[in-house]
Amino acid sequence: MLRNKIFIAQFLLIAFIGVLHITALELYWYWVFPWFDILVHFLGGLWATLISLWFFFESGYVKVKRRVRNISLVAFFTIFFVAIGWEVFEFLAGVPIVGDFAVDTTIDLIIGTLGALMAWIYYTSN
Numbered sequence: 001m002l003r004n005k006i007f008i009a010q011f012l013l014i015a016f017i018g019v020l021h022i023t024a025l026e027l028y029w030y031w032v033f034p035w036f037d038i039l040v041h042f043l044g045g046l047w048a049t050l051i052s053l054w055f056f057f058e059s060g061y062v063k064v065k066r067r068v069r070n071i072s073l074v075a076f077f078t079i080f081f082v083a084i085g086w087e088v089f090e091f092l093a094g095v096p097i098v099g100d101f102a103v104d105t106t107i108d109l110i111i112g113t114l115g116a117l118m119a120w121i122y123y124t125s126n
Contacts, residue, residue: 004058010050017043041108045079045115052078053123071124079116083109
């Protein structure tokens with residue numbers, strides 16, 4: 001597990017996201033820098049997809065053949081459920097929305113999907 005490139009990449013990424021998020025909360029970066037939320041959604045989509053790809057194709061817990069079609073399906077369904085789930089969580093938790101909720105949510109979903117696409121590109125090229 002610790003020798004797997006994908007596992008190591010996603011582990012380092014989630015640690016980085018955690019440090020960014022805690023720092024952002026302490027220093028109010030989400031409110032000071034309007035683009036910061038976009039960065040975190042991109043990295044979150046990247047991480048969620050990487051960990052799913054590792055789980056389904058590298059971990060040995062699930063036996064799925066490593067084909068582009070299967071990789072694409074895992075990446076798509078991961079980002080679909082994680083991104084929508086996160087937006088529902090933000091709404092229910094009362095995370096303050098600056099401006100239009102629909103526009104903010106749409107941008108978050110698109111950016112998370114771009115993160116997932118980056119994970120797909122990284123994974124299929126290795």
